[in-house]
Structures are given as structure tokens and as C-alpha cells.
Amino acid sequence: MREMLLSAIKSYYVGHINKHIANIEVYLRTSVGIGEHSDIIESIDKEMDKVAMYDDKIAMVVKYFERKQEDEKKEEKSKSK
Numbered sequence: 001m002r003e004m005l006l007s008a009i010k011s012y013y014v015g016h017i018n019k020h021i022a023n024i025e026v027y028l029r030t031s032v033g034i035g036e037h038s039d040i041i042e043s044i045d046k047e048m049d050k051v052a053m054y055d056d057k058i059a060m061v062v063k064y065f066e067r068k069q070e071d072e073k074k075e076e077k078s079k080s081k
Contacts, residue, residue, distance in 0.1 A: 010061055013054040020050045 024047045027040055 006061060006065055010058055013058045013061075016054045017051050017058075020047045020054075023047045024051075 024044055027044050027047070
């Protein structure tokens with residue numbers, strides 16, 4: 001169950017990253033057609049902040065939860081030998 005939840009939260013974050021990258025690509029390729037965003041650079045910067053936030057969250061999952069789980073498995077193996 002733990003692995004399934006960790007996988008789900010990482011997928012959730014990756015989905016958000018992909019969404020914000022797609023938004024950036026729209027700004028880069030068709031910026032003249034986006035009327036409500038007069039400052040394209042600022043809009044791209046906001047999207048980049050969101051990408052960075054979700055990327056940081058993935059790194060936290062790996063660092064604090066997946067590595068911890070791997071360390072516990074290694075410890076159990078060494079105890080059983």
C-alpha cells in the first residue's frame with residue numbers, strides 16, 4: 001500500500017509538471033495569440049515556479065520516503081543474514 005501511495009503522489013506531481021510545461025510551450029510558440037497575458041515573460045516565470053515546486057516535491061518523496069524505505073529493506077536483509 002505504501003508503494004502504491006508513493007507512486008500515486010509522484011504521478012500526480014508529474015502530471016502537474018507536464019501541465020505547466022505545456023503552458024510554457026504555448027507561451028513560447030503562440031504568444032501573440034494570448035491576449036490576457038500582456039507580460040509573457042512574467043507568465044512563463046510563474047509557470048516555471050510551479051514546475052520547480054512540483055519537481056521539489058518529487059525530490060522530497062524520493063529523499064525522505066523512498067530512500068528511507070530502501071534503507072529499511074537493506075537493514076532487514078542484513079539482520080536476517
